[in-house]
Amino acid sequence: MKVLTVEDDAIVQHVLRGILTAAGHEVLPAKDGDEALRLFQDQPVDLVISAWQLPGGLDGIALCEAMRAFRIPRYVYFILVTADSITSSSYGAAVARGVDDFLPKPLDREQIPARLLVAERIIRSFSELRQVKSLLPICMYCKKIRNDDNYWSQIEAYLAEQTGSAFSHGVCPSCYEGVVLPEIGRGGASETFPG
Amino acid sequence: MPSPASSFFSAVLVVDGNALNRRMAEQLLLQLGWRCGLVSSTEEALDWIVRDKWDAVLVELSLPDGSGIEAVSRLRRRVEEAGYPPPRLVAVADGGSARTRVVCRAAGIAAFLTRPLTLRDLEGALSPAPESEAERSGDPVLIQTLGGLRDMAGERFVLDLIAILAKEGPERLAEIGNVLATGNLPVAGRLFHKMKGSASSFGATELTRICEVGDDACAEGDEALAKECRRLAGEELGRVTAFLARWKEGNHA
Numbered sequence: 001m002k003v004l005t006v007e008d009d010a011i012v013q014h015v016l017r018g019i020l021t022a023a024g025h026e027v028l029p030a031k032d033g034d035e036a037l038r039l040f041q042d043q044p045v046d047l048v049i050s051a052w053q054l055p056g057g058l059d060g061i062a063l064c065e066a067m068r069a070f071r072i073p074r075y076v077y078f079i080l081v082t083a084d085s086i087t088s089s090s091y092g093a094a095v096a097r098g099v100d101d102f103l104p105k106p107l108d109r110e111q112i113p114a115r116l117l118v119a120e121r122i123i124r125s126f127s128e129l130r131q132v133k134s135l136l137p138i139c140m141y142c143k144k145i146r147n148d149d150n151y152w153s154q155i156e157a158y159l160a161e162q163t164g165s166a167f168s169h170g171v172c173p174s175c176y177e178g179v180v181l182p183e184i185g186r187g188g189a190s191e192t193f194p195g
Numbered sequence: 196m197p198s199p200a201s202s203f204f205s206a207v208l209v210v211d212g213n214a215l216n217r218r219m220a221e222q223l224l225l226q227l228g229w230r231c232g233l234v235s236s237t238e239e240a241l242d243w244i245v246r247d248k249w250d251a252v253l254v255e256l257s258l259p260d261g262s263g264i265e266a267v268s269r270l271r272r273r274v275e276e277a278g279y280p281p282p283r284l285v286a287v288a289d290g291g292s293a294r295t296r297v298v299c300r301a302a303g304i305a306a307f308l309t310r311p312l313t314l315r316d317l318e319g320a321l322s323p324a325p326e327s328e329a330e331r332s333g334d335p336v337l338i339q340t341l342g343g344l345r346d347m348a349g350e351r352f353v354l355d356l357i358a359i360l361a362k363e364g365p366e367r368l369a370e371i372g373n374v375l376a377t378g379n380l381p382v383a384g385r386l387f388h389k390m391k392g393s394a395s396s397f398g399a400t401e402l403t404r405i406c407e408v409g410d411d412a413c414a415e416g417d418e419a420l421a422k423e424c425r426r427l428a429g430e431e432l433g434r435v436t437a438f439l440a441r442w443k444e445g446n447h448a
Contacts, residue, residue, distance in 0.1 A: 009389055010363050011363060014359055015344070015396045015397065018344060018347065018348035018356075021348065053389075105396070107395075
């Protein structure tokens with residue numbers, strides 16, 4: 001993953017880089033919120049790890065809000081690095097403003113790669129869901145959907161496979177009028193059992 | 196078996212309000228081959244401290260007649276007045292917050308021990324060498340962190356970290372000093388907080404502790420303690436830097 005690390009402390013920035021690089025991630029370092037926003041606009045970042053306190057006008061939470069405001073077509077996972085003195089109400093406020101996870105200081109070199117695995121899983125699920133929601137090839141007559149293997153399946157089978165959704169079959173009012181009632185009318189005549 | 200170093204210490208004055216704790220300290224000191232005096236209060240200690248020439252004083256932080264830190268400064272004055280050489284001061288407590296440890300260090304207490312006492316801890320704390328074995332070998336958390344970072348990201352990475360610290364550390368301290376001189380405690384607190392974060396990220400526990408207390412002192416408006424923390428942070432950074440230089444040589448060797 002491409003990880004944007006936002007931290008003005010050169011030592012913490014270096015340690016973060018070491019941990020992330022060793023875990024196979026690409027690191028994009030930024031010293032403050034403004035630089036982070038510039039990099040964020042220029043490059044496709046998957047994940048952001050930011051200090052809570054930052055020099056300049058943007059702190060970590062304001063940076064998260066600013067990034068969320070871009071409404072880009074992929075999910076960017078945002079982790080805030082916190083001090084031990086943070087209260088639970090601050091955590092709640094940070095989550096409400098778009099933060100996904102927190103990393104406590106001192107940075108734990110075992111914990112960070114594990115947290116990033118979770119982030120990767122969530123990002124992947126989001127992108128799969130997005131694929132489902134994006135443009136789907138559909139037959140204009142029978143409404144079957146073409147999947148990645150060039151196989152045409154019923155829309156409910158396709159969605160069940162992609163999203164795990166289950167379907168309860170009902171009848172909408174117009175189909176009831178146009179299809180069901182005529183069927184009942186037709187069936188009524190034949191519903192005579194041999195005596 | 197007493198080690199060769201313990202022969203330097205002929206006498207240790209134990210100041211503790213609890214009879215059982217005094218006896219346990221005595222047993223350990225005798226095993227190390229040291230002679231000791233046992234007293235239960237500050238007042239008694241003030242009397243005993245000039246009866247003999249004590250090489251070290253082992254003082255409990257919560258004494259029946261006041262705090263151990265206060266007792267230490269009174270004992271030190273009494274020794275100075277008597278013209279005796281200053282004894283090595285060692286504090287003992289059941290636990291101890293970061294603040295207590297830093298305040299002890301600021302009061303000139305050379306070592307801080309938590310119960311249960313062990314022979315090894317006592318011997319290390321009472322050692323008269325300017326740099327004890329523990330100090331030479333470094334903070335175990337620091338050693339473990341450096342080793343872990345080296346195994347994970349390579350030696351070059353750790354050497355770069357040491358170089359960054361050597362450059363950034365003194366600059367940060369100077370900045371804290373300048374801000375404290377202007378009396379701007381909120382900004383000084385933020386700087387202490389930042390330095391605490393960097394110290395903790397490479398496992399320098401004592402420096403982390405001092406910066407944490409400095410941060411709290413700034414928040415509470417305790418300028419004197421904040422300045423003391425700035426001084427102690429300088430001392431500790433020097434120690435860490437010296438250790439890192441040795442670590443670097445050892446890893447290159």
